[in-house]
Amino acid sequence: MKKALIITYYWPPSGGSGVQRWLKFAKYLPKYGWEPVIYTPLNPEANTEDPALMKDIAPGTEVIKRNIWEPYSFYKSLFGKKGSSSDGGKHIKANLIGSNNKGLAHRISMFVRGNFFIPDPRCFWIRPSIRFLVKYLKEHPADVIVSTGPPHSMHLIAKGVARATGIKWVADFRDPWTEIFYFKHLNLSRWAYRRHRALEQSVLDSADIVTVVSRKMQEDFLARTSTRVEIITNGFDPEDFNSKVGPRLTGNPVTEFQKFSLVHTGIFVDNGNPHHLWEVLGEKAAAEPQFREDLQIRLMGQVDASVLQGIEEAGLQGNLVNMGYQPHDEVVQWQKTAQVLLLPLRKEPEAAAILTGKFFEYLASGREILAFGPTDGDLAKALQETASGTIVDFYDKEATRREIDRLYGRFLQEKGKKDCTEEKGLSKEVMKYSREHLTGEMVKLFE
Secondary structure, eight states: OEEEEEEOSOOTTBOSHHHHHHHHHHHHGGGGTEEEEEEEESSOOOSOBOGGGGGGSOTTOEEEEEOOOOTHHHHHHHHTTOOOBTTTTSSOOSOGGGOOOOSHHHHHHHHHHHHHSSSOTTGGGHHHHHHHHHHHHHHSOOSEEEEEESSTHHHHHHHHHHHHHOOOEEEEESSOSTTSTTGGGSOOOHHHHHHHHHHHHHHHHHSSEEEESSHHHHHHHHTTOSSEEEEOOOOBOHHHHSOOOOOOOOSOHHHHHTSEEEEEESOBOGGGOOHHHHHHHHHHHHHOHHHHHHEEEEEESOBBHHHHHHHHHTTOGGGEEEOOSOOHHHHHHHHHHOSEEEEEOOSSGGGGGOOOHHHHHHHHHTOEEEEESOTTSHHHHHHHHHTOEEEEOTTOHHHHHHHHHHHHHHHHHHTTTSOTTOOOOOOHHHHTTBHHHHHHHHHHHHO
């Protein structure tokens, strides 16, 4: 078999969305004649852990883990136990750059992060990793090197290794670098801004192929480099959804399934809080007792305090089931039981380029999606292409109300007529986003 050295910060038992993409590629690569070799930190600052993901690691996969030093003790000394996440901030998350904290300590930490840790706090791992991998590859040759970011330090490792060894290199961008929504909030000096841009440009120009997850990202990169830039979207693994293990329901399952359930899974941030949705639901619940009885808002994952506050202010705390972080294999089962899957993006112009990995898992569940964000972005086009749901502007309350009325009306028509967990076949348009198919597309680039 040919070998692919995959440099990734995220790997099980770490959980969360950053793990899924290359865990699934690595799972299916052997079917296409490629052996994955994983290079990843031994002691990463993970937001969550999900040991159940270990089952997706292909048997015999070589995983090289080496110590990494990260400056998160700096953040912890600044923040202490303060925070805005649903856990009260007792556990300091590694993704503090997404926080809505406006305090002095946060602003200082953001300045230090953006201006001194370039391109990110994993930068101290770059040189030791290059030295190690160059030596490793002399004894264990590989046919291609893959780096996946963020964190973009992984790309700089791959650039150094590819330059020293001459091995072909695929730079995979799961998110943008300098065009990501939070980049403008890093309080960068002119020098630091130029440094970030120069490093990004060096990756774009040095890689043999650049892969991205959305059309807008492809357009942005093609305008800046002559390197080949290809779209390999995120996707879903049908095996995750074929599990016969149902979710751990509380109470009577029939009662649970008969709810008008709005389900959100994953990180729910302040910057993606659909305030008008909670207002519309609260007003409808106040006016229609039956709607209040039917409504259920089920959240799974890290939830910002502002989201919970918005639900409470709308008088809907009695309709909320906040489950916290759940293992991925259980999350997908809950997605299959939802009446509506909520998919808010960010209240940022850069959201037009985002085609989040969550979308594809929602797609595989066969449930209708209600998204919030730019109505002319990549997600809007994907929803239309797959006929899987609707997107509403965050600030359009009347459009939000129309969608809730439509979805609830459909729920009432179908209530009691069939089991809402009934399996639905997936169309060809949906199946092209299966992880196995997408791995085949990635292998074409390798070869």
